[in-house]
Amino acid sequence: MAHENINFDLYARNAELAVRNKTLSLLHKLDEVTLSTLSTREMTERIATTLAKEFDYPFVALGMCDAAQKYFQWLAASCPRDESKLCAQASSWPKLSLTKVRNAATKSIRTHRRLELRTLSELLTPAAPDDLIQLLSADEQLKSILVFPLVAKSECLGLLAIGLNRGVESLTKYEQETFSPMLGLVTVALQKAEIYSSLVEATANLKVVNKRLKELDAVKTEFVSIASHQLRTPLAAIRGYVDLIKDGTYGQITPPQTEVVGKVHDSVEALIELVGQLLNVSRIESGKTNVEITTIDLASVCTEVSNFLGVKASERGLSLSCDDTRLPPVFGDASKVREVMMNLVENALKYTDKGGVKIIYTEEPKFVRIDVVDTGFGLTKASIEKLFQKFSRAEATAADYPGTGLGLYVCKRLVEAMGGEIWAESPGLGKGSSFCFRLPKAAKASKKSKAK
Amino acid sequence: MMAAALLIERIIKEQELIIGPLAWREAKKVKGLAVTSSGAIKVAGSGKKVLGDLVGQYEKLFGPASRDVCREAVKALIPQASKNDIPEVLR
Numbered sequence: 001m002a003h004e005n006i007n008f009d010l011y012a013r014n015a016e017l018a019v020r021n022k023t024l025s026l027l028h029k030l031d032e033v034t035l036s037t038l039s040t041r042e043m044t045e046r047i048a049t050t051l052a053k054e055f056d057y058p059f060v061a062l063g064m065c066d067a068a069q070k071y072f073q074w075l076a077a078s079c080p081r082d083e084s085k086l087c088a089q090a091s092s093w094p095k096l097s098l099t100k101v102r103n104a105a106t107k108s109i110r111t112h113r114r115l116e117l118r119t120l121s122e123l124l125t126p127a128a129p130d131d132l133i134q135l136l137s138a139d140e141q142l143k144s145i146l147v148f149p150l151v152a153k154s155e156c157l158g159l160l161a162i163g164l165n166r167g168v169e170s171l172t173k174y175e176q177e178t179f180s181p182m183l184g185l186v187t188v189a190l191q192k193a194e195i196y197s198s199l200v201e202a203t204a205n206l207k208v209v210n211k212r213l214k215e216l217d218a219v220k221t222e223f224v225s226i227a228s229h230q231l232r233t234p235l236a237a238i239r240g241y242v243d244l245i246k247d248g249t250y251g252q253i254t255p256p257q258t259e260v261v262g263k264v265h266d267s268v269e270a271l272i273e274l275v276g277q278l279l280n281v282s283r284i285e286s287g288k289t290n291v292e293i294t295t296i297d298l299a300s301v302c303t304e305v306s307n308f309l310g311v312k313a314s315e316r317g318l319s320l321s322c323d324d325t326r327l328p329p330v331f332g333d334a335s336k337v338r339e340v341m342m343n344l345v346e347n348a349l350k351y352t353d354k355g356g357v358k359i360i361y362t363e364e365p366k367f368v369r370i371d372v373v374d375t376g377f378g379l380t381k382a383s384i385e386k387l388f389q390k391f392s393r394a395e396a397t398a399a400d401y402p403g404t405g406l407g408l409y410v411c412k413r414l415v416e417a418m419g420g421e422i423w424a425e426s427p428g429l430g431k432g433s434s435f436c437f438r439l440p441k442a443a444k445a446s447k448k449s450k451a452k
Numbered sequence: 453m454m455a456a457a458l459l460i461e462r463i464i465k466e467q468e469l470i471i472g473p474l475a476w477r478e479a480k481k482v483k484g485l486a487v488t489s490s491g492a493i494k495v496a497g498s499g500k501k502v503l504g505d506l507v508g509q510y511e512k513l514f515g516p517a518s519r520d521v522c523r524e525a526v527k528a529l530i531p532q533a534s535k536n537d538i539p540e541v542l543r
Contacts, residue, residue: 008515015521018469056528117531141532165531172524 034189034324038196043088044076058141059163071095086132093127094305108147109156117145141165150187211251239268277406284413291417296334296443303343319356330439332418343407344372344435352376367438388412456499466525504539
């Protein structure tokens with residue numbers, strides 16, 4: 001007898017394990033369904049079909065509430081006996097207002113409570129077509145309906161309705177054990193589908209906004225370009241006449257007049273520089289800047305710039321020196337490199353009161369690096385991060401020195417167009433700074449190419 | 453009318469989940485029940501009696517728990533079957 005009892009006990013435990021296995025197997029199937037698609041409609045249809053098939057349920061339906069919790073919409077219904085395929089159209093049934101419609105579906109959503117119903121009309125009226133409700137009501141196999149609210153974070157995401165061919169009290173152990181994890185899995189799947197669809201919607205909106213922004217940016221660039229051109233001509237005339245007045249072409253001017261004319265001259269120069277920079281930026285941003293990449297001698301460009309600005313440095317009592325070591329050829333556009341160097345050295349002289357500026361070369365394995373090192377005001381870490389942005393200037397100097405805040409932005413765009421990089425370094429305020437850039441070394445067989 | 457073969461198949465498959473291939477070997481011992489090489493169930497004589505005997509066969513070996521398993525296995529199908537075709541033990 002003891003032997004028999006052990007056998008019975010083992011069997012009972014195995015039976016329990018079998019229920020667990022079946023539960024896990026169903027959950028795995030549902031998990032596969034939820035992983036197989038991101039479309040809410042497809043996912044809900046597959047979940048409904050899987051549940052109906054797995055448990056022989058005569059009816060299964062699944063629906064979701066909208067994000068604002070104002071409406072409920074059935075998305076999928078599965079009914080193996082529905083030969084007219086009316087269930088397949090569940091996603092086109094009308095939405096139900098959660099505040100206006102009073103039926104079992106809206107009640108379960110509002111109260112977050114599981115409901116046990118006797119008839120499907122309590123649940124599906126007025127969403128489903130009358131034909132379907134009549135058809136299902138005539139089905140003798142449909143004895144009761146269980147309605148589960150799918151709740152996540154105290155919000156009802158939707159409903160799962162299950163039609164049974166027997167009373168709720170005769171649910172199998174397997175069914176009872178499966179409900180809780182199954183509802184959790186379906187809820188997570190719906191959440192995932194909802195997040196995905198809102199992401200798709202947000203991406204589509206962003207694309208539209210991005211396109212509009214690009215259009216606006218192009219219009220702005222075009223405007224700046226035209227406006228700058230229109231400004232440059234009268235500004236050149238003003239500068240010319242101011243120079244003539246200063247030189248006494250229209251008669252001798254008094255010392256106070258000389259001072260005023262000098263100020264007008266400086267202001268016009270600043271305006272011409274600004275307009276020139278704006279034109280540069282608009283050309284770069286509209287892709288109209290032609291960068292002709294050839295093999296160039298970087299050292300000769302640096303020497304040229306150093307010689308040219310040497311006079312200016314002397315006038316200010318500053319030194320300006322340039323390495324005289326030989327450098328391997330690099331890929332770049334000589335005129336653009338000159339523009340970059342002019343900008344960096346002029347800036348260095350402008351923001352240095354004592355000491356001077358050095359141009360230093362470093363040969364790296366794949367690049368040649370140029371450092372423009374000054375003994376000027378130095379930079380904070382925060383300034384360094386923003387320096388190469390459009391209209392950005394170091395806060396320590398912005399108030400005292402005129403400038404457009406565009407020069408370094410133009411340099412960055414030009415250096416990058418030549419396949420290089422540019423950056424600034426400084427040990428801190430009052431400790432000088434270095435503006436560095438590197439360009440790729442030319443390969444032995446030099447190539448010519450064109451970049452925009 | 454629900455075919456007895458379908459109910460028998462459900463019961464054997466449910467028992468198979470618990471006791472493995474032994475479920476099929478024990479089923480074949482029931483008089484009036486045959487399993488073809490392709491796994492199809494053939495019932496000779498009264499389906500109701502064969503069903504009852506099948507449940508009894510498992511119960512004889514594994515006790516009352518096995519009867520509950522048989523009931524659970526066909527619970528979803530019972531409402532579709534005629535009362536006259538279902539043995540008392542499964543109701």
